Structure formats: structure tokens, C-alpha cells
Amino acid sequence: MRRSDTRFHLAPDCPWHVRQGNCLMAIGLVVAIFVATGWCFGRSALCSEPAAKVIHVAQDGKDSWSGGLARPDLTRGDGPVASLGQALELASQLPRETPRIEIVIQPGEYSLDSTIDISRGDRPLPPLVIRAAEPGTVRISGGRRVASWQPVSDPEIKARLPEAVRDRVRQASLKDLGIRDYGSPGGGGLELFFHDRPMTLARWPDQGFTHIADIVGEEPHQIHGIPGDKVGKFVFEGDRPLRWIGEKDPWVHGYWFWDWSDQRHPVASIDPNKRILEVKPPYHQYGYRKGQWYYGFNLLCELDQPGEWYLDRQTGILYFLPPLEGAADEDAALSVGRPAVSVLKTLLRLGDVQDVTISGLLLEHARGTLVEVQNGRHVVVEDCLLRNAGGFGVVVQGGTDCAVRRSQLFLLGEGGVSLSGGDRPSLTPANHEVSDCEIHDYGRIYPMYRAGVSIGGVGQRVLHNHIHHAPHQAVGFSGNDHLIAFNEIHHVCLESNDAGAIYAGRDWTMRGTRIENNYFHDIQGFQNRGCMGVYLDDMFCGTVIANNIFVRVTRAAFIGGGRDNLVENNLFMDCNPAVHVDARAMGWASYHVDTIMTERLRAMPYQSPLWTQRYPELQPILEQEPAAPKGNVIRRNLCLGGTWEAVEGKARPYLTEEANLVLPSTEGSGLIGDNGQVRWNPQATVFSQLPGFRVPPFEQIGPRAQNSPSDGEGNAASTSQGPSDPARWESDIRKFEEQDRRQAPPTDAILFVGSSSIRLWDTAHAFPDQPVINRGFGGSQIHEVTYFADRIVLPYRPSLIVFYAGDNDLAMGVEPAEVLNRFQAFVQTLRAKGSMAPIVFIGIKPSLARWRLIDKIRQANRLIREWAENNADRTVYFLDIESAMLDGQGLPRGDLLREDGLHLNDRGYAIWNDLLHKKIGQILAARK
DSSP: OOOTTTTTTHHHHOTTHHHHSOHHHHHHHHHHHHHHTTOSOSTTSSOOSSOOEEEEEOTTOOTTSOSOOSSOOTTSSSOOBSOHHHHHHHHHTSOTTOSOEEEEEOSEEEEOSSOEEEEOTTSOOOOEEEEESSTTOEEEESEEEOOOOEEOOOHHHHHHSOGGGTTTOEEEESGGGTOOOOOOTTTTSOOEEETTEEOEESEESSSSOEEEEEEOOSSEEEETTEEEESSSEEEESSSGGGGGTTOSSOEEEEEOSSTTOOEEEEEEEEETTTTEEEEOSSOOTTOBOTTOEEEEESOGGGOOSTTEEEEETTTTEEEEOOOOTTOSSHHHHHHHTOOEEEOOSOSEEEESOEEEEEESEEEEOBSSOSEEEESOEEEEEESOEEEEESSOSEEEESSBSOEEESOEEEEESSOSEEEEESBTTTTBOOOOEEESOEEESOOSSSOTTOOSEEEEEBOOEEESOEEEOOSSOSEEEOSBSOEEESOEEESOOTTOSSOEEEEEESOSSOOOOEEESOEEEEEOOGGGOOOEEEEEETTOOSOEEESOEEEEETTOEEEESOSSOEEESOEEESOSSSEEEEOGGGTTTGGGIIIIIHHHHHTSOTTSHHHHHHOTTTTTGGGSOTTSOTTOEEESOEEESSOOEEEOTTTGGGOEEESOEEESOSTTSSOBOTTSSBOOOTTOGGGGGSTTOOOOOGGGOSSOOOSSGGGSTTOTTTOOSSSOOGGGGHHHHHHHHHHHHHSOOOSSOEEEEESHHHHTOOHHHHOTTSOEEEEEOTTOOHHHHHHTHHHHTGGGOOSEEEEEOOHHHHHTTOOHHHHHHHHHHHHHHHHHTTOOOOEEEEOOOOOSTTGGGHHHHHHHHHHHHHHHHTOTTOOEEEEOOTGGGBOTTSSBOGGGBOTTSSSBOHHHHHHHHHHHHHHHHHHHHHHO
16 A cells, blocks of 8 residues: 655644744654554655645544644644545645645544535546545445434334334434435335344345235236236235235335346235235336236334334334344344444545545445446546445446456445446447456345446456356446456356346447456356356347356356357356357347347448448348348357257357367366366366367456455455454355365364464464464454354364454454454354364554554453453463564564555564464473
8 A cells, every 4th residue: 555645745834833833843743653653664655756735534633624634733733634525625725736635534434424526626636546544444434323222112013013023123213313314115215234234124025035826917918928917916825915904105026027127116005805916006017927926025014033124204213123132232232233324325426537546445325326437537446345335336437447446345236336438439448447356245126137247338348356146147238349357257147037147138239349268157047947147138249258167057158149259268067058049030039120129220330431340240231131140150169068059940050160079077077076166277188178279267267366455454345344244255265165175184283364464474384393274364353253163263173273363353443342252252163163272362463554553452462361361261372472573662663564564574474483383382381
């Protein structure tokens, strides 16, 4: 993380030297503060490009101050500002010749009262960076904390609540918090979050769906021969909807006709005699049919599961059944979970700006999209965590060269990132990019056609991402000349069929996209009914599907009647089928040819010199059997197991297939482990059976390792204040498991487990005479190590455990007593499951970057040391490393730390090695 320039702008201004009477002394104090807070170390602390103007924001700041200091001065007469809005106001007043502006936000939570708008205004700003002082420690919220909870007292409300939970439901008045706009329960309205996760608006069934027993048939119709009804009235299964009679505002959400088209409806009426439920118009565009599925929601009477909530929009009373099973003091536990509601629609809106970077922030609690960019140039969101929103994480419309990088986006109501831009008639690219991100668990509210990444226009790039666990698409694209490459995509289309992990459809002119070097696996549709890997729907054309790996994907490469598509050099394993080609425009979809297909063709200058040069096959299309699937080529692919192809008879004469190798099974390929998962071996002999086959670069797929804050213990792409979601580390844990499958770990080993200080430790070199296992991961917190103990601790049956974590917990605002509680929970988890291995807790280290936390570090270390010394089974040990890491003045030794001022270098680890060797020797001697 660049720390440059921060020091230099202070000395000339010296906003308090007149009052102090000694500017040199003031400068010295400021420099000392900067050293203590980690702002004056590393390769760029004292020399860099021309000084930026730095404006500091901190929770203990004041908007009347200058923002020139990271901390209040000794007289409390100047210091940081308190709000991002004021920092931007100060930035707008700077001279236009200012080389660069940095708004640096100190750790903490900042709740916005209104959307932050950054626009060009009367004159452009200089290049602007808005960043966290420590990546991952700054939370920007568009919501409001809800603290005043009471038991439900209204007898009418209690009577509607299920009897088993009446005394456990809590209520709070949102009107007392000044919140009176609640939005619609159908989407885009207020949501409740607890322990940093969205809670469930009270519904039935609690999971999954119920079914339409029959349709009423007031206005029957058919689609492709399938009967339905245009009117939203249907017979429901069972008796449960009878309970909904009397609800103030009941809703239903269903897939009313097709598996891929959903809609929310308010309920108009429920007829208890005929068991007919009627929804309010507008009715679903495809109508309703027997057997389709739906669920009811926004139902006070169904508030029966921990984590469910309901808002009475007339009274403003919020009802919540908190998930607090087993808590001794439920009210205290409710407070610890930090319940919050979303208020703002959008957190950051950037319009017509250029050279703006948003870095290292946690953004959450929006009813809509977290970050919107309109007509921006070189606008970058990087190393951020975007979650808990009702819309997208980031939406970029228009402009050029914008990017979302090295970020994590999850728990979103719509999709992850949407990029559009460029000019199709002139084929001018926008060059927007999403790269090295993890995007998962999106589509919570709007599940269909809200992809992990949506791209449109010309020339966008989707590179090195990990996209997984979503109800519908991973990537949706339209337009021309995109690149989708090196992504890992799996467990998508979980709530839909007739859907594709990567999808585009119904246009002859949208050509030039390349889908290359991706890894698709475990994509099989809703209830495993089947879907598609790459879905070129309804005559989509001119797309390259090359060098990809497909494992357990139904209809992996799907050409739905389109033309001029290339499927080349792909590896298909257990796909059913690997390749599909049909001629739908010559059959049931023929009506599209003279209508929408021709209309979209003529909307583009497809006969202009530029287009005929770029896409020569397109120019004569209307004269050359436009309905026929001409020009598709399938060559040099390797298919192992599953089935090879499903080609419609009408399409066969137009299809070129050559040099494809089909083998009946994956057995003997050398690519499948004992557990049925991929065990990649680029030297596997199966590849030599197809001359010319290029082995896909499996090791390059997915997010790339970064020498950036995302490698730090304050992992900007993964950390959050308080109890973060352990599932964010799922891909790291799976990599450990894959490593174990490739090579069995040693038995009776010393297990090193914890956060980055463990991960970066060369433990094998440090303990050459002992079997060791290193299972450190990212910027993890203690409770996250406990969460994965079943997978990265207990299976190894270690002889001794070396534990380091807690650094990130404190940085996220967790109090020392809670750090002790979390470590105790880790120990208790192991002991309850039979592991009695001794545990060495390495004391939380002092560092330059987190020197501001030294009092809490010492308090946490003291609590854990005292507990270890008094632990009944005498199997937990505390290793004190603090004194060895401080200099003669009691400050952190910079010579033991890397340039980030946080992590140990080789000299630092040498000290830890020596101290740990001695401690282990003492433990072993005492246990003999």
C-alpha cells in the first residue's frame, strides 16, 4: 500500500505552529505520530512523486477542522474531518494544479446520511484516491443501527405470531430512529442485517417452494403447446395459505410459467372455500401454469424461524426473531450482532469524472446498488468488499477504462458487477474490466438475469474471477468483442433451468466475443434438471469457445441455432452432452428470423466497410439461408466420459466437426482423484492422444495472487469489522483440501494455523527436524479458524498446534474480552471433538501499522495468558513475543517488519523461530 506524500504537505502549512510557538517541535510531533500509526515506513515513506494533497477522515474528527492531520493535535484545535462528504467538499476547493488528492479514512464505521455524489461540476478534479488507511478496516454503511429492542407487548400482534416463538420475538420502532420510508417488500425496500448477513423476510415455506395445484382458467392460453392461464388466479396446495388471511400486505414470489422467469406479486385475495389465491396485476407476462412453484413472504404469521423478520409499514414497528440459540443472555447477544437496516438506495455515485480510485473499503447496507459510475474514465474500485445490498455491487454505464479489481462481492440482491460502454456502430471499445474478484451468493432478491458479471456494448473484459453459488447466470453478455477468460465458475444456475452459466442470445450482429481458458464445474441446474455451460441462445453468432475445461456440466457448449461459432480445444469431463447444436430458426423459432433478428441486423451498419472487414460472414446473411446454422466449427476437443454431442438432424449438414477425441470414461485419464474431483496433471498421457491439443493453463485460472493489501492480514477483499462471514474463505480451504488429496499430509505433525502471519511463515524451513503442516489463510479472524476446524485442524490429528490470530479481530473493532472468548471457543471446539493436542497461542504482535491498537493488543494478550495459565487441563500455552519485537524506546522494531509495517520479514521470523523452539522444548519436557 502506498504511504507516500502524507508527510510533506503538513510542514509548510503547520496549522497549529503559531499557537504552539515552535513549528519544528510541531513537525516533530506529527512525524512521531505518523511513525506510530504506520505512515512513515517502507519504500515510499520519504520519497515519491510530487506531493499529493492528503485529507484525513476519522471518527474522532470534526468537520470544522482542516483534515490535514490523521489524528487530532495536542490542543484539539485541528485534525481530521469527521465525514467523507466534508473531505470531498475540501477537495473541491483545492487549486486545479494540485497533482493528486488522497482522502484517507481511518479505521471505523461511517454511516452516511445521504448518497455521496462525486461529479465533474464546474471544473474537473485532479486525480482522486479515496482509500482506507488500513485496507479492510473502514466500513461505509448506508444503513442505521437498531439498538432499542423490546419484547412484543401488543396482544393482537402476539396472537398472530406462532405460539412457539411469541416470547422470543423482539420489536423496535424505526420511526423513533427517524426512518419513515420503508420501500416495497417486493424489492428495493428496507432490509434487516444481523451479524453482517441479510435476514429473511418472514416466509413460507422456510426453504424452497410450494406448488400451484391447478389453474383457474379464466383466460387460457398455450406457449409452445404448454397450457396455462393469463390471469393470476390459481388453486394452492394444502391449507397453509389459509393462515395468510388477515395479513396486512402478503406477497408471493414464483416461477409462474417458465423455470427462468420469476415475478413478485402482492396477494389480492385468498378464497378459503375454493382454495384459490389471486395476485394483483400486472400479471406475469407468460402467465401461470399447473405444477410451477412459488413461496409466500412478508407474512407476520410465518415469523417462526430464527433470522426471520417482518416490518409493519403502517406503524413502523420492526419484528425480529434473532438467531440466538443457546445464548445465556439473548438481549446482550442481540446487541453483539449489531442489527442494522438499509436506508440509502446508493452509497457512492460518480458522474462524468476521471481518474478516481476507491480502495480498501467495505461498502454495505444499500437498498439498491452500492457504487454507480456514469460516463467515467479511469474509475477504479479495488481491494474492496461489497456486500449486503439490495441491488448490484458496482454498475458502470458509459465511459472508458473503468475497472473493479481484487474485490469480493457477495450477499447482493441483484448481480455483482454490471459494465456497459463503447459504441457498437463504430465498434469502439470501452475497455472496462472486472478482474481477480470473488463474486458469490448474489441474486438474493432478483434471482433471474442478474449475473455475477453483466457486460454490454463493446470491448469489456472479465478476467481471473471466481464466480459461484448463485441462482442464475455467472456471466451475461451482449454486444461485441468481449473477452471472458481465466475464470473459475461453478454452482450457478441453482434455481433455474434453461439457463446458462455464461449466456447471450438472439442477435446476428453481436459477434467477436472470446470465451477462453475458463474452468466450469458442477453446473447442473435447478434440482439437477440440467442447464448449460456456455449458452448461445436463439441464433447467437460469432463467438469463440476455446481452451476451456468443463467438468460435470450439462450441455456444456450450447449453440442454439446460431452461426459462425467456434468450439475448439476444450476439455469436457462427464458432461451430458459436451456439445449441443440445433437448427431452431428452421423450426419452432422461425418467426424470429423476419422479425427481431432482421430488425436488430438492420439497426447496425453491417454492410459498412468497417463491419464487413471485421465480420465478413455477416454481410450476405439475408441472401444465404438466414435461418440455417451455418459456419459452426467443432474441432480438436477432448471428451472424457459423459456423452459427446446432441446435434439436431437439420443442423448436421451445416456443421463442421473435425479431430475431436471422445473416450468413454474419465478413468485412467490421470485427471480424476479418488474423490472424483479434478486432479490436474498437464503431463497426463490422455492429452497426447489428440495431436495438436493444447493443455489449458489450469494453474492460471481464478484470481491471481497479489502483492497488495489483499495479501495482508487486513485483507481488503475479505475482511470486515466484527464477526465476518467465514464462508469468504471457502476457496482457500478447498485449496488446502485439494493439496491434501494430491499429497497426504504427515501424521503427528506440528500444525500451524491462523492468519497471514502463519501463512507467510516458512515453517518447513524453520522446523526441518519436525513434520509440520501450515494452514494459515488470508486476513482471517479467530472465529473463522474455529469455523473451519473440522477441515483444517481435526483431520490432521496434530501432535501440537501453533496458533496465531487476533490481530485482525482487534483491527476490526473487536474488544479484547471478545478476542479471549473467540480463542476459548476454538479450544473448546477441539476438546469437544476429541483433540487434546497442546496449543501454543503466539501473542498478538506489536507492529508499526497497528501501533494505535497497542493498549488493546496488550489487554488481549494479558487475558489469554491468564486464562492459559489457569486452564484446567494445562494444555494451552502462551508465547510472549512482544519484548523481542520492541526497541530500546519501547517502539516496534521496523527492521523486523516488511515494507507494509505489519508482517514479519525474515529477521522477524528468525526471532519467532527461536522463541517457539524454546517453548516447544519446555512443553515436551514437561509432558514427559
